[in-house]
Amino acid sequence: MLCPRDRLLxxxxxNNLNYVEEHLEAMQRDPxxxxxGPWKMEVEDLWKRTFEGISRMTEQPQKEALxxxxxxxxxxxxxxxxxxxxxx
Numbered sequence: 001m002l003c004p005r006d007r008l009l010x011x012x013x014x015n016n017l018n019y020v021e022e023h024l025e026a027m028q029r030d031p032x033x034x035x036x037g038p039w040k041m042e043v044e045d046l047w048k049r050t051f052e053g054i055s056r057m058t059e060q061p062q063k064e065a066l067x068x069x070x071x072x073x074x075x076x077x078x079x080x081x082x083x084x085x086x087x088x
């Protein structure tokens with residue numbers, strides 16, 4: 001059973017993941033649109049907050065949270081992480 005702090009962090013992580021997925025859908029629909037840059041910045045902030053939350057969890061919930069975000073993270077980094085290295 002999760003302690004109250006881990007439960008709150010896990011719920012926050014799930015909410016962030018939902019927002020990330022919504023943004024990724026929008027980014028995929030309009031990769032060259034005016035909103036792409038702001039969407040990407042917001043998604044990066046959501047990921048930052050997500051991983052900060054995961055780092056504050058105890059070990060077992062942390063593992064579960066990492067497993068929960070893995071597929072979306074891999075998809076994001078595969079499609080959008082490479083773009084940053086080309087823009088530098």
